[in-house]
Amino acid sequence: xxxxxxxxDSSVVRKxxxxxxxxxxxxxxxxxDGAKALEVCKRAMPDAVLLDxxxxxxxxxEFLVQLRRMPGGDAPKVVFCTTxxxxxxxxxxxxxxxxxxxxxxxxxxxxxxxxxxVGLLALELPSxx
Amino acid sequence: xxPPDYEYLRKLxxxxxxxxLSTDKQYLIESRLLPLARKCGLSGIPDLVMKMKGxxxxxxxxxxxxxxxxxxxxxxxxxxxxxxxxxxxxxLVKARAARRSIRIWCAAGSTGQExxxxxxxxxxxxxxxxxxxxxxxxxxLSQEVxxxxxxxxxxxxxxxxxxxxxxxxxxxxxxxxxxxxNPELRxxxxxxxxxxxxxxxxxGAFDVIFCRNVLIYFDQDTKINVFNRLARSMDADGxxxxxxxxxxxxxxxxxxxxxxxxxxxxxxxxRVSGGGTMPKAAAMAVGx
Numbered sequence: 001x002x003x004x005x006x007x008x009d010s011s012v013v014r015k016x017x018x019x020x021x022x023x024x025x026x027x028x029x030x031x032x033d034g035a036k037a038l039e040v041c042k043r044a045m046p047d048a049v050l051l052d053x054x055x056x057x058x059x060x061x062e063f064l065v066q067l068r069r070m071p072g073g074d075a076p077k078v079v080f081c082t083t084x085x086x087x088x089x090x091x092x093x094x095x096x097x098x099x100x101x102x103x104x105x106x107x108x109x110x111x112x113x114x115x116x117x118v119g120l121l122a123l124e125l126p127s128x129x
Numbered sequence: 130x131x132p133p134d135y136e137y138l139r140k141l142x143x144x145x146x147x148x149x150l151s152t153d154k155q156y157l158i159e160s161r162l163l164p165l166a167r168k169c170g171l172s173g174i175p176d177l178v179m180k181m182k183g184x185x186x187x188x189x190x191x192x193x194x195x196x197x198x199x200x201x202x203x204x205x206x207x208x209x210x211x212x213x214x215x216x217x218x219x220x221l222v223k224a225r226a227a228r229r230s231i232r233i234w235c236a237a238g239s240t241g242q243e244x245x246x247x248x249x250x251x252x253x254x255x256x257x258x259x260x261x262x263x264x265x266x267x268x269x270l271s272q273e274v275x276x277x278x279x280x281x282x283x284x285x286x287x288x289x290x291x292x293x294x295x296x297x298x299x300x301x302x303x304x305x306x307x308x309x310x311n312p313e314l315r316x317x318x319x320x321x322x323x324x325x326x327x328x329x330x331x332x333g334a335f336d337v338i339f340c341r342n343v344l345i346y347f348d349q350d351t352k353i354n355v356f357n358r359l360a361r362s363m364d365a366d367g368x369x370x371x372x373x374x375x376x377x378x379x380x381x382x383x384x385x386x387x388x389x390x391x392x393x394x395x396x397x398x399x400r401v402s403g404g405g406t407m408p409k410a411a412a413m414a415v416g417x
Contacts, residue, residue, distance in 0.1 A: 085285065087303050090294060101294040103285050110289045113202070117293050123207055 002120065003027045003044075007037040007060060008052040008081070017050055017081070020108045024121060034058030038066055045072050048120050050111075051098075053082035053089065061096060068097040077118045081106060130155055134178045138162075138192070141181065145193050146270060147326050149348040161195045194271040201242045202291035209341065209370050212393050214250050217368045221336055222257060224366055230262040234335045234362075236325060237343035238267025241278030241318070242291075245310050247339070248317040249300055266332060268323035275320045281310035325355055329362060336364050341392075342372035349380065356381040360396050369394040 004026040006017045011032075018028045029046060031037035035058040037049070049067070053060040060080065067073045077099045082089070085103040093101055099118045102110055115121040138158055142148040150157070159174065166177040169188065180188045204210050221231050235244045244267040251263055269275050288297055288308045301308040323329055325343065338359055344352050359369060360383035369384055371377070371392050377384040384394040 085303075085306075087298055090298055094294065094298075102289060106289075107286075110286070113290050114294075116207070117291075 001025060001027045002047040003029060004048040004050060005029045005031060005037060005040055005046040005076075006050045007031045007034065007055070007063065008050075009033060009055040010052075013052070013081075017111075020111050021050070023108070024112065024115065034060060034063030034066075037063050038070075041067055041070065041073065041076070046076050048115070049076050049078045050081050050102075051078055053080060053084045053093075061093065064093070064096050064098060077115075077120055079111075079114055079118065081111075130159060130174050134175060137178055137182070141189065142193065142196055143348075145189065146196070146324070147348075147351045148193075148196060148346045149351070150346075158196070162192060165191055165195045194273055201239045203242045203288070203296075204246045204291040204293075205242065205341075206373055206392075207291070208373070209339070209392055210246055210250055212370065212390055213247060213337070214253070216387070216390060216393065217337055217370075218250070218254065220366075221368075225336070229260060231264070231337070232333065232335045233263070233265045233337040234332065234339065235265065235267045236323075236338060236340040236359075238269045238275070238278055238318075238320070240274045241267065241281060241310075242283075242287075243267075243339060243341070244278070244318045245281065245314055246291075248314045249296055251317070252300070252314065263317070265318045266321060266335075267318050268321045268329075268332075270322070270324050272322050275322055278318070279315070279320050281315045282307050283310075284308075326351070329358065332362065334364055335362055336367045337370070338363060338367070339370045341370060342375070345372065345375055353380050357383050360384060363396050365396055365398055367396060369396070 002025070004021050006014050006021070006028055008014050008017065009032050014030045018030065021028050026048070029040055031040050033055045040046070051060040051064065060082065064078055067076070067078070074097070078097065079100040079102060080093050080098050081102040081104060083104045090101050100114045102114055112121065116123055135155060135158065139150050142150060162174050162177060166173050169177065169191070171177050171180070177188060177192070181192065225231055233247060235247070238244050244265050247265055251258060267275070267278060269278070285306055285308070288301065297308065300314055301310055321332070340359065344355060347355065356377055363369065371394065373392055375392070376386070377394055378386065382397055382399045385397050387393040387395060
């Protein structure tokens with residue numbers, strides 16, 4: 001089973017994300033800020049990170065920069081999930097090594113589409129009629 | 130919704146658009162027509178049906194449009210666009226090297242996601258197509274969705290379904306909560322209103338036809354008729370792309386599947402009967 005680390009300071013958002021990701025057969029780990037998320041990654045690298053931008057202690061951007069410098073830190077697919085929807089933020093995130101970017105609000109279909117995009121999920125094909 | 134109202138709508142949709150709803154699609158009708166009824170200031174579907182029975186062609190057109198408009202995503206199902214990039218275009222670039230032109234038809238262009246996805250694929254090919262004339266014709270039954278397609282403006286939700294973020298920042302301009310596809314890509318797509326039940330030979334011959342997830346709503350005879358006419362609108366070495374749940378197998382000999390490439394078909398050149406005359410329904414179809 002693949003693991004996804006959900007990093008968001010809102011427990012409600014984490015719960016919504018957890019429900020969606022568990023429905024996609026991911027094992028979910030939560031962290032409420034970038035610093036706690038780095039601790040999780042030091043113990044074991046997740047396959048995926050769903051990452052908020054604005055958080056206390058350490059924001060998502062700083063987390064991403066530090067993650068990519070860690071040994072094995074280039075492996076996880078990082079998908080931002082944030083209310084920051086400006087093209088400047090998106091460009092900065094991609095430049096720092098984010099794989100995809102979700103602009104909140106999000107739903108199951110968007111998470112599914114983005115996870116398929118980065119190869120975390122296989123495409124579902126309808127059967128031939 | 131009462132069974133007589135359902136039957137009335139079912140028959141009307143069949144006659145006007147070829148849409149062939151089975152007997153258990155009440156939820157689909159309700160989910161599409163209730164918002165429409167409200168928009169028209171009516172209390173519900175019974176009122177809407179009453180207006181239509183009273184001969185309101187405006188309501189009839191709106192009902193047909195609401196029922197035949199399908200939700201669509203950029204790069205929907207992904208695989209057809211992989212086929213387009215990896216199989217169709219490389220072969221056509223070779224085969225059309227002399228005339229350097231390619232014509233592509235999106236036969237259910239809807240709100241533009243499919244034609245613009247193809248336009249993005251073409252842009253990504255870069256210099257390979259320098260000096261080529263590549264036309265994308267997007268048609269749809271509904272004028273309303275064609276207007277949306279022409280504008281090329283999408284909500285934040287719409288640009289997040291199927292569109293890689295790199296493509297979003299490369300080919301769209303942000304304007305508040307909305308994203309508009311850039312003028313260069315918009316200019317690559319021409320829009321025409323068209324009912325597939327009608328004669329479409331005037332559109333000319335195509336090298337590639339995308340006709341996905343529209344024939345599934347038609348009955349068998351209508352499907353065969355459309356397939357046979359599509360074959361006649363296509364160059365002998367062209368490509369037909371159908372939806373993942375659709376097939377020509379068992380319906381017509383005018384196309385054959387490409388091995389190992391799901392949803393991809395090529396004309397056989399077989400002379401097929403059928404398709405010469407329009408189905409009865411077409412005579413009553415809206416739009417002319």
